[in-house]
Amino acid sequence: MGRVAIVTGGTRGIGEAISMALRDEGMTVAANYAGNDERAREFTERTGIKAYKWDVSDYDACQQGVKQIEAELGPVDVLVNNAGITRDTTMKRMDHQKWQEVIDTNLGGCFNMAKAVFEGMQSRGYGRIVNIGSINGQAGQYGQVNYAAAKSGIHGFTKALAQEGARNGVTVNAIAPGYIDTDMVAAVPEEVLGKIIAKIPVNRLGKASEIARGVTFLVGEEAGFVTGSTLSINGGQHMY
Numbered sequence: 001m002g003r004v005a006i007v008t009g010g011t012r013g014i015g016e017a018i019s020m021a022l023r024d025e026g027m028t029v030a031a032n033y034a035g036n037d038e039r040a041r042e043f044t045e046r047t048g049i050k051a052y053k054w055d056v057s058d059y060d061a062c063q064q065g066v067k068q069i070e071a072e073l074g075p076v077d078v079l080v081n082n083a084g085i086t087r088d089t090t091m092k093r094m095d096h097q098k099w100q101e102v103i104d105t106n107l108g109g110c111f112n113m114a115k116a117v118f119e120g121m122q123s124r125g126y127g128r129i130v131n132i133g134s135i136n137g138q139a140g141q142y143g144q145v146n147y148a149a150a151k152s153g154i155h156g157f158t159k160a161l162a163q164e165g166a167r168n169g170v171t172v173n174a175i176a177p178g179y180i181d182t183d184m185v186a187a188v189p190e191e192v193l194g195k196i197i198a199k200i201p202v203n204r205l206g207k208a209s210e211i212a213r214g215v216t217f218l219v220g221e222e223a224g225f226v227t228g229s230t231l232s233i234n235g236g237q238h239m240y
Helices: 013-024 037-047 059-073 096-124 135-139 145-168 190-198 208-218
Strands: 004-007 028-033 050-053 076-081 127-132 170-177 230-233
Touching: 004 013, 004 059, 013 028, 013 037, 013 076, 013 208, 028 037, 028 059, 037 050, 050 059, 059 076, 059 096, 076 096, 096 127, 096 145, 096 170, 127 145, 127 208, 135 145, 135 170, 145 170, 170 208, 208 230
Parallel strands: 004 028, 004 076, 028 050, 076 127, 127 170, 170 230
Antiparallel strands: none
């Protein structure tokens, strides 16, 4: 049996593409999801990848979810922190709940999940953690002070945790996607989307499979000398 990987938010969009890519690399993948049971069932039936339901913003739920996966599949070697939400609005209209929900899920979820697997990875002398940030965590975005802050925090989290894991064979890296052709981006009004694409030098949205390809590189056995890095996959929109 191959290495065991957890992908949070792993049944839809970018997460789905990552789950499938890691499966195709021979890994045993557990795809976490938060709420859409019907989509998760369809995902599992189509891909053969088992889905596990819990909210990554809930520390105890993350601990229990990882324990269940390890009991069923074995020790976790790879963690991809992909789960994320948006609650977009301007600062004037943003209430504390919209701020806190995004911080707790997008940034807090990275801590909760890493906390559940990091010590085990260190003790076994091997681990790969990839955190999915965002171009908007690098460059900012109007109406996204919560999302941009959380995603920017991911990049600092990645660099700090990489320093803790390096001597024990645990690498920690991040990917900062640009605008990717997913359901989340499809919800953007057409006239706004057109303006976004006009600012991307390659003149198109990215594909979820292109983000997944970056993940497969970073979690590979041969990527042990890459840690604390952020791989920007954004079509040249933000060169950072």
